[in-house]
Amino acid sequence: MKRYLKYIWLMLPILVLAACVEEYSLEGNPPTEAEANFGFQPTATSDNILQFTADNDFFIMNWDLGNGATGTGKTVTGTYPLAGTYTVTLTVFNNAGNVSFSREIEIAETDPLLLDKPLFNALTGGAAATEGKTWKIDASRPGHFGVGPNPSAAGDFPEWYAAQANEKEGSGMYTDRYTFFLDGFNFNMETNGFVYLNAAQGSSFPGAFDPGVGDLSAPYEAPDNLKWSIIEPEGAYPELTISPGGFLGYFAGGRTYQIINIEENELFLRMVDQANTELAWYIRLIPEDFDPGEEPEPEPEPIDPTVFALQSLIGDGTKAWRLKPAAGAFGVGPGPGSDAFFPNGNDISEDRACLFNDLFIFSEGGQFSYDPQGDIFAESYMGTGSEGCQPASNLVGTPGEAWGPGTHSFSLTEATATETAKITVTGTGAFIVLPKAFNGGEYGAGPPEANRSVTYDVIGYVNEGGQEELTITININEADGIFWSFVLIPDND
Secondary structure, three states, rough: OOOEEEEEEEEEOOOOHHHOOOOOOOOOOOOHHHHHHHEEEEEEHHHHHHHHEEEOOOOOOEEEOOOOOOOEEEEEEEOOOEEEEEEEEEEEEEEEOOEEEEEEEEEOOOOHHOOHHHHHHHHHHOOOOOEEEEEEOOOOOOEEEEEOOOOOOOOOOOOOEEEEOOOOOOOOOOEEEEEEEEEEHHEEEEEOOOEEEEEEHHHHOOOOOOOOOOEEEOOOOOOOEEEEEEEOOOOOEEEEEEEEOOOOOOOOOOEEEEEEEEEOHHHHHHHHEOOOOOOOEOOOOOOOEOOOOOOOOOOOOOOOOOOHHHHHHHHHOOEEEEOOOOOOOOEEOOOOOOOOOOOOOOOOOOOHHHHHOOEEEEEEOOOOEEEOOOOEEHHHHHOOOEEEEEEEHOOOOOOOOOOEEEEEEEEEOOOOOOOOOEEEEEOOOOOOOOOOEEOEEEEEOOOOOOOOEEEEEEEEEEEEEEEEEEEEEEEEEEEOEEEEEEEEOOOOO
């Protein structure tokens, strides 16, 4: 039986967004509310999934679907799992201005099938979890809190600073609890009296004080009747939003979080600093009753010099190496060989194929060459103007030109009973796998330092049954211990 849908027409004031249309000549007449009218109808999937269609075409058409989601274009689809009334707004632009038109959509019944989603179940425990699912900050794990650039450079992780285990003890961050309920999308925040916040937000919290671990803490009791919502933008991370008065872990001015990773026992979030939008903060949460253990990262065992020596690196005179196309072959974490910060166990070889085909060639006489095989994985610090896979020729004439194909020098320090083997490449722009990483830091922008030497520790080497792998690592933050690690295999193509 079809569910009953009704709507009420509403008209809102004209909203002038001059910044969006300043490149157009303001001549002629702006659109009218009538021209911004739209219709809707339920889809075959569910009466709670509606398709909205504008009556007319405009060069910009922006939708607010009233459920936390947005859209663009003449036709969009909105999903409404819960019964209720939602205000849907279409804003249209022509070369003389813009106008918004709204109508209220009433969803008569809740559709339980739309609530049975893996994302919702992981966050809330699902329909069977009548008491919800409670999360806490993963205090015992390095990297549970930190900051990096916005937009992200090397990946979505706390690239610039990552807190060590229990480093923020006493701030209030570790005693707070956050419960998500599937029923009614309710959210409960237990602060245990005080919370942790960015120093720039102190004026909004009476009684804010220095907790002795950086930034500020403040007395705070969260309001009742808080809600949560999730939208899933196409081609982007899902976005979790907490209603005003609530937040998670650390308050930096916003209540919307990108979900970088969610599993049964982990929720890893990214949020943009509202006082400085060039910063992105990260928090990692675990269920309240989950014990992650506190096993330390194992120290790498020194490589036997009889196993990995110069001949292993250069073969019969010249040997090319490339990244192994597998999970764990490229990543960054709090210890050698770890990729806990990024990509956290995911195989990114297909997403970054242009990185995994790069060749790093070692030859007798100490010659080292880099051959990107025609393409590179560019990031903002390289100066190409866009990120992602692109022709290596795009580096020409940029501050990152020296990171392109070239020939440099190398040396190998073989392992001893107490030290791992080390590979050092030297030259302007010389690197293995990741151009930006050097000992103790990362480049924020090109050009690279002239004739710089970069040293990588060899933490693993296997050559058995025709399978050969070389694992190297580099520490980019000596104070906090942040390591990039790479697994290389010979190029046999």
